[in-house]
Amino acid sequence: MIGDGIPGIEIRDEAITLGQLLKLHGVAGTGAEAKDMLAAGVVTVNDVVETRRGAKIRPGDIVDAAGEVFSVVTRAD
Structure with missing residues (x-):
């Protein structure tokens, strides 16, 4: 989690x-599910x-x- 309590997802x-x-x-199991979510307008950045x-x-x-809120953070190697 980051300082404001939002969980962080690490990317490299x-x-x-x-x-x-x-x-x-894990909010979308497949690319097709991700596409459907985006088309439905339920994803904000x-x-x-x-x-x-x-x-x-x-x-x-x-x-x-x-409704699943998360932040993107850099992975510390």
Whole structure:
């Protein structure tokens, strides 16, 4: 969790696509599920509805996927 109580999802690169992130976090089991969530408009990034599966998500971004809120953080190796 980060300082404000929001759980953090670690990524190893400087960015990840939103579709990959939704699968990594487990809110979407497949790419098709991620696509459906995005098409339904139930995913926001930094409080803005996002519909692009390929949108680049970077550390510090806050994602709300159908009520599941998490932050993206850089993995400390």
